[in-house]
Amino acid sequence: MDHESTQISAVESVGPDAVAVTIDTPDGFDAAPGQFVSLSVPESDESRFYTVSSPSVTETFEVTLTIDPDGTLAPLIAERAVGDSIEVAGPFGDAHYDGQARPLVLASGPGVGPAVAIAERAHSEGADPAIVYRDATVIHSDRLDTLADAGVPVVILDADADLRDPVATALDRDPDVVFVYGFAAFIDDVEAAVAAADADPADVRVENFG
Ligand SMILES: Cc1cc2nc3c(=O)[nH]c(=O)nc-3n(C[C@H](O)[C@H](O)[C@H](O)COP(=O)(O)OP(=O)(O)OC[C@H]3O[C@@H](n4cnc5c(N)ncnc54)[C@H](O)[C@@H]3O)c2cc1C
The missing domain is CATH 2.40.30.10 (Translation factors)
Known part of the structure; x- marks a missing residue:
């Protein structure tokens, strides 16, 4: 490389x-x-x-x-x-924003970086993004607040929160792409939450941080 x-x-x-x-x-x-x-x-x-x-x-x-x-x-x-x-x-990588109308970003830890970036980009282009973010401490709180103030749905969860209800609610908004960013334990929890939800998102793009 x-x-x-x-x-x-x-x-x-x-x-x-x-x-x-x-x-x-x-x-x-x-x-x-x-x-x-x-x-x-x-x-x-x-x-x-x-x-x-x-x-x-x-x-x-x-x-x-x-x-x-x-x-x-x-x-x-x-x-x-x-x-x-x-x-x-x-x-x-192919887990990146490329103009989708209704992107949902599920993030944990430093995965909030691409979450705010995608939401900012999508919102500025007239799209309808949403974020579900789980972490022990909140990173990029200023950017998350600005997005929420602009009307972007931003759900912030404690580190030990169950993802099933928040993910099911976010999937009810019918996103056209679901991005997932975080370390392996979070990816596992997202996959379980998506499987438990009464939804079958067609385009799920996962970036596993290891
Ligand atoms: C596709 C992809 C995207 C990624 N994007 C991001 C991102 O946007 N932001 C981000 O922060 N990370 C991201 N990562 C993770 C990142 O690449 C690194 O793995 C991470 O920063 C840890 O690297 P490091 O060299 O500091 O730790 P490493 O040396 O690789 O160690 C990993 C962990 O092992 C433990 N460890 C290591 N040495 C010791 C020791 N001597 N004693 C005790 N414990 C030890 C520590 O807990 C440490 O955090 C991404 C990974 C991938 C694969």
Whole structure:
């Protein structure tokens, strides 16, 4: 995988142990919200995948990271300063917004990054997005509040909340695509909740963070 070197444009706290990292867009790079990139830093041989959390790619784009201090790469990326270099490859993945009229995003943890990005993009294009977000702490609360104030249905659940009723209610809105972003335990719970609901969404796109 060929990585291209570019620069950090901003690193901003967006919740407990969570940062939004804004990156100067490499020449020729474009991505849709929900696609993911591979990131690395010069002082590490490791790379990890992170999902685009800005509604579009302009001169910059954003990813949202949660940081476990025992992790290998996320702590190094979160410590970057403006102007530091970072290496980017991609984009990858087909769980991304491409103009659907009624996208539903189910997210947990850093999956809220693509959730807000997709909802912002869809709402700005006159579409009708909705979000169901489950987490122990709320990340990107400002962007979630702004979306809710604009009339976007945003449901925020505690980490141990049962997904079945909120997912069934969200599916009752008849979304034309369901995006799912989060780590494996959340994906399992979403799949169980969708199976339990009296609905059979035709287009479900899952991005499993591992
Ligand atoms: C398609 C895809 C998209 C993704 N998108 C995102 C995203 O948008 N945002 C995001 O935050 N993540 C995302 N991820 C996950 C991300 O790629 C990394 O897996 C994550 O950031 C952890 O990387 P790390 O190098 O910090 O931790 P790793 O070193 O890979 O460790 C993983 C976990 O193991 C544990 N661990 C590691 N070392 C130790 C140790 N010495 N002692 C105890 N515990 C330890 C920690 O709990 C750590 O969090 C995505 C993954 C995939 C596959």
